[in-house]
Amino acid sequence: MDAKDVLITFPELLLWFPLLSGLIAFLLVKGDSAKRWATVSSFISVAIVITSLFFTDNNKYYNLNNVSYFWMPSLGSSFALKYDGMARMLCMLTSLAFPLVFLSTLKNNYKKPNAFYGLMLLTQAGLIGVFCAMDALVFYFFWELALIPVYFLSSYWGGERRIQATFKFFVYTFAGSLLLLIGIIYVYLHTPENTFSLKAFMEAKFPAGEGKFVFWLFFIAFAIKMPIFPFHTWQPDAYEQSPTAVTMILSGVMVKMGVYAVLRWLLPVFPQESASFSGIIIWLSVIGMVYASCIAWMQDDLKRLIAYSSIVHIGLMCAAIFSRQQSGFDGVMLQMFNHGINIIGLWIVVELIEKRLGTRKISELGGLAGTSPALTIFLVIIALANIALPLTNAFVGEFLMFNGLFAYDKWVAAVALISIILAAVYTLNMVQKVFYGSANSITAGGIGSLGSGAFLALSIVVIIVFVLGVYPKPLLGLTSETVDLIKSRLTGL
């Protein structure tokens, strides 16, 4: 099938569908039916993305855009989308994440449900746009589009200190975005024909010595989004204060925007600078891993603990990317998907505990293994997947990433590996305090039945954990072409 023969392509479909259904939910659907509307819509997205996996044409990375129409010809920007391996993988993650979120929060009643679900679907559209964009201006447009609904979601439906936390989150990430915008405009002015396409960006020539400043503009923007040490402090606050449904999207999918952007934009556009600054960035990430692990150990709030554990994982991804090894890239690709799934699973459990027991303080919980065995089994499986036990999905990714780091430098890998010991410490500590021991007055009743939605969502997560843990090949195969192209861009120096 050639692109021009078909009425609409998959990236367009994936993008416009949630946008449209989000707008409809926002404007037309009244009351509680918004919940059903959004759930059905998210499942249709899954169906689309699964169908799309069977069509493997047109995924040559840089040369051909699946979709390209002019939207600002005078600026040299075209609405270019691309559905290559990495985009497929991340679109799949995005499209899987939303049904999981909706299913697991089926029992929650949000005020103004039409606005809530409309904004959620809008976020989905923004995320798909980011992952498919092949034009810097389009990319920036969706980058912000994904951020803004999340701001409203968190600041309206969030926890007690939501205003403060979301303000920090918004201003922090927005400051990063502005740096990104400056960087994009700078590169744009140095492209051969003043266009925003990725291809042109890669051909851009900078005056001597200026490339590195632009590199840092881009990098800091992405580092804030990921986030890596020391740009991470918005994250625990935002995760803690956002409604859990939003936290799931934030941590499961949105932080992947940063990792993705580094792979898609930073490395190919600045191969030389990436090489020369890789040392600093890797050490920063690795120190951040150990540091965040230590802090995670000290947390008393389940949400903050998971937030810090996420910083550890993202740090590893960032370090692995900048090790610029084949296996590092492959590992990052796997881990982007798997980390998204696992952390959503963790949030589902936390949400259940918080909603049913009214607290998520580790010190106030205990003995849940006796009173709620099903929840405990799910949590233990997902938590162990989160610390990369073999035959769970995260293992292969982490193994490959550490391998990439080792190939870069033995000592870096050794320091980074300390985090797997600390991961066991804080995870088992949490499991012990929350689930083992005797039940207290808060946990005596258990959390009752999980509810079919949450049970289904957790089952899906666990199935993915094991299937991809035993047989990661399909996912590796999906992204291998993208990895090869990034790699060739780096070695072609």
Next chain:
Amino acid sequence: MTIQHYIFLSVALFSIGIIGVLTRRNLIIIFMCVELMLNSVNLLLVAFSKMHHLAATAADAASKAGTDGQLFVFFIMVVAAAEVSVGLAIIVMMYRNTHSVDVNFLNRLKH
């Protein structure tokens, strides 16, 4: 009279205007001072217009150069007249409401 005389006169008028605006609190007086400044500029415009026109006609009798300055003066007069009508209306309204024409009453914008 040389151009310098005009300049000095208009600078003097302008300064009086500024000092008046800065130091007085009566709105009517401030208003008059603003008018004074406007007119000092008018004076200057006419003076320079005359000067440039004379220099131009000396070289070429048919030249119209420099006359546009006097056009500006008419504009300023028109604008000033419009401004006075609006401004006086505001002052009247203010007097009706506060029984005073003291500008320090008008610091509500601060809050």
Next chain:
Amino acid sequence: MSKLVYLVPLFPLAGFLINGLARKRLSKSLTGIIGSGVILASFIVSIVLFYDVKAGHSGAVSLFDFINTGTLKIPFAFQVDQLSSVFLLIITGVGFLIHLYSTAYMHEESNEHFARYFAYLNLFVFSMLLLVLGGNYLIMFIGWEGVGLCSYLLIGYWFKNNDYTNAAKKAFIMNRIGDFGFLLAAFWMIQQFGSLTFADVFSKADGMKSNDMVLVGITLLLFLGAAGKSAQIPLYTWLPDAMAGPTPVSALIHAATMVTAGIYMIARSNILYTLAPTTQGVVAAIGLATAILAATIALKQNDIKKVLAYSTVSQLGYMFLGLGVGAYTGAVFHVMTHAFFKALLFLGAGSVIHAMHHEQDIRNMGGLKKHLPVTHWTFLIGCIAIAGIPPLSGFFSKDEILAAAFSKNAVYWVVGVLGAIMTAFYMFRLYATTFLGKFRGTHEQEHHLHESPAAMTIPLIVLAILSAVAGFVGVPAVLGGSHHLEHFLAPIFAGSVKKLQHAHHLDHNTEYMLMGASVALAAIAILYAVSRFSKKPDLDEATGLGKVLENKWYVDELYNNIIVKPLRNLSAFFNNVFEKMGVDGAVNGVGKLVNYGSRQLRLLQSGQVAAYILMMVVAALILFIIQLFV
């Protein structure tokens, strides 16, 4: 036939899934039948595989591509050869007996927890089988972590007790420290050899020169992994704590199988170790030190399971000594005999605990001989076997290691024999205090004393027979045997044997002398212990050195003070100070600065029209001045 190898781990996995998922619906007897049956099935397949290997059909079986990226290709492959088939037999054989035993021992548990127990146990056997069957280091690592996980789950099986879950956590974390080494070694091997498959790694390493830096590094890191899993200094402290788990678990995981994974791994990588004599020295030294240290601690323990736990640590030390001096066959031999007699001892201890209603302190026992005859006799056989008295199995395997140690360095032998004497002493202290003399427990306990049911005594009898006769597969030439095990395993260690070139094979007279000396000393220790403790067990509070030994040389306290506490304080500092004031402080500082600046600037907006105009005029003047003069 070796194509069927995937069945071996598949059966326990199926058992795990059935017991795990249907745990609420199955009756106890059904759970027991499924749980034990799958292991029996694996055992039968293992026997078939064993004869298949014996007939010369060994090799790798690749199931599917696990990781395949760029140059790195790691298949999900199994290695069926002499070494793995011996371990398969041990694991499934002893595993089956222990499953059988558990059906009776755990009978007090509720249906659901009973099924959970068997699910964990089956999962453990599955992981252990993956570990020994893995055709490359990654599959081995999968099993390696899997057994660690099962160990964690089973130690913390009674999860309501905080001490038990602490022990479980400690075991897992210490194992993770070992895994840290294992993983680094794996990455290094990938970098050096481009593969993790045994055949590739060994053939490429074969060409390297002895004591190459890379090989020493890899082997030391692997040994760190082995030290974590097999409880060697400095990572041994988790094993005694692991006795918190149900006793059959201690028998299966913490005596017979999992803790020998480190020995299996080093035996598997024997070429690498042979090529790194420096590491071998380290292995031997640490093994010996662990053997002695644990033996001294065992002298003063009063918990029946703790004595056995330290004894296990000590015996594992011997195995590492064997590996360190190049006696790979001896180490594997000792793994086998140890699996039999230590499983026997633990199960015997379980039988005693069962009879005593969960009393574990030997000071409250005594005189159990007449109440528990089967347990008593089998336990006695176990004690003689571990003490190294011929012709029971422990003698042959321990002697082989000690002889090899002597040929390497006489000091190793002296220290090793010292450990053996202590072993004989503390085992018979345990035996005498428990089974001889008068009963010292409560009347109620005495009233309820009973021999265990058949499901528990049959495994004891089978293991006792094995402990007694297993030594005959490895009778050394000097005693007129032909050492079947050595011949069987020869292909695995052929490369190393060629490289080691034993400078001087001990002559027969020396060997007789060494054997005689160690047996005589052990016998004296036994007689002394029995005569001393059967009449008058030591019930008093220990003092002086005894107290230090009873408190395990205060190693746990030491670790707590020099590692755990500083790390916790550092983390607390990071969390409370560095993160809040430093990193987040900087971010919030920027916000505060802007806020403060705006607050100050706001003062300019005074609302006084005159002030605004003044500013305007001043600004205009400044601009004029700049325009005119600058």
